[in-house]
Amino acid sequence: MSWYKNAKSKAEHLVQRGLDKHVRVAVTGLSGAGKTAFITSFINQLLYAPGEEHLTFFAPCREGRLLVSKLALHEQLHIPAFDYLGSIKSITAEDPSWPASTRSTSQANIQCRFMVKDKWLSQLTENSFLTIEILDYPGEWLLDLPLLSLSFKEWSQLCLQYLESERRKPFVSNVFDKLSQLQYNNVIDEAEQGEQLGELANEYKNALHDYRKSYNDFSLALPGRFLLPGELKDSPALSFFPVISPDILNLDWEQFESHSVLKVLERRYNYYQKHIIRPFFEEYFSKVDRQIVLLDTIAVLQSDYDSYQDLKETIERLLVGFSYGRSNWLKRLFSPSIDKLMIATTKADLVPPDQHASLESFMQKIVTQIKNEIGYDGVDVETMAIASVATSVPVTTEHNGEQLLCVKGLDDKSGESVIHYPGKVPAKTLSREEWRRLTIDFSPFALPELNPDDSLPHIRMDKVLQFLIGDKFV
Ligand SMILES: Nc1nc2c(ncn2[C@@H]2O[C@H](COP(=O)(O)OP(=O)(O)OP(=O)(O)O)[C@@H](O)[C@H]2O)c(=O)[nH]1
Ligand SMILES: [Mg+2]
Incomplete structure (x- = not known):
């Protein structure tokens, strides 16, 4: 029977090689949008995913099929490795701080081993591998x-x-x-x-x-x-x-x-x-399968009408440049094949949860036109309000006899615990006059003390993972 065992193991090996899949995720966003924080959390959630249930909406995790995930060296050796350990160290330090603004390109590869779900494939092999490639770069370069x-x-x-x-x-x-x-x-x-x-x-x-x-x-x-x-x-x-x-x-x-x-x-x-x-952009776009665009709607809401218009125009021109339309010049240049795009508004932890829908809706207005065009080209487009690292928890307080949902975190300056209500987030675009009258204040919280042995607290990162890579774990 040893010839049978040998043949079976060879066949399994061949199937494995055939199943050794890559998915390249592009994280796009202007400077300060939260790309580095997002990539850090993305890696962190994946590394902690096996055997845990904290990612409810990430199917491979919920179904208990994600067996191992680890950071691996990428093949493009000329690109420095993303400093995941440095980032996580500063976020979870005794005196925590956010990773510094990015000065050059870097890449992270995360390798996952998971149990095959597909009925037919599972007869050939029990486990399969997925390598997720993700790239970080300074947001300013995107403007080019x-x-x-x-x-x-x-x-x-x-x-x-x-x-x-x-x-x-x-x-x-x-x-x-x-x-x-x-x-x-x-x-x-x-x-x-x-x-x-x-x-x-x-x-x-x-x-x-x-x-x-x-x-x-x-x-x-x-x-x-x-x-x-x-x-x-x-x-x-x-x-x-x-x-x-x-x-x-x-x-x-x-x-x-x-x-x-x-x-x-x-x-x-x-x-x-x-x-x-x-x-x-050649390096960046080649073989991109999935993309997430991060927008800092919070910063926009704290600025003014002109800044809003400037950002809207910038984002529209950037997204038009992406590879979705068939006749698109970028597609001709780099031929990437993005089939899923998420547009996410970051730092949602600064907004009480009952206003996340408004935050998302306001952000959608910034990208409505382009979102429709991209969706029309057959790309699966989704929008969401997320936080890579949640710095607050929701609490209910009483205000003028009514219940008011607020966020509680550490004051940025004093480090004291504070409860904050930022004001009412508009769900639609505003006229110049409405911008003038808008009273909103999202004071940032300091990072709380986080246990380096736990996964990072987040908002909807599991939904992001499911949308961007969930279907690859088949
Ligand atoms: N509250 C909160 N703040 C965040 C979150 N993500 C990012 N931030 C804040 O946004 C700042 C910028 O985030 P980065 O991840 O450095 O942004 P970036 O897009 O990488 O910016 P560049 O490297 O300059 O292109 C951080 O220093 C934090 O202050 C989040 O999930 N929640
Ligand atoms: Mg950065």
């Missing part, structure tokens, strides 16, 4: 995505439109004057006069920084690496700026000499597009 489809002239036109707006004028007026008076047809020697261009580029970058500090807007006129250069700091690849003179923009650029200021700037922009933005 729409630049891939814009020529230098088109980008300059967009910048002019942005920089001329009342909101931005006070921050950019100095550099705006200098750039609009520049002699774009002057022929220059890049080696000798490159420094001058570099100085102007720096002034432009500084103006953008100042503006961003004041408004926290995410408008698309900002090349992401200008704000967060990573290893490109001070490199000539970032020494360019837009042409913001309407007169020059109206000209035919064919007539400019190859060594004119304009052509030098155009070459640098093209270089940036080809050698910096494109490889990043």
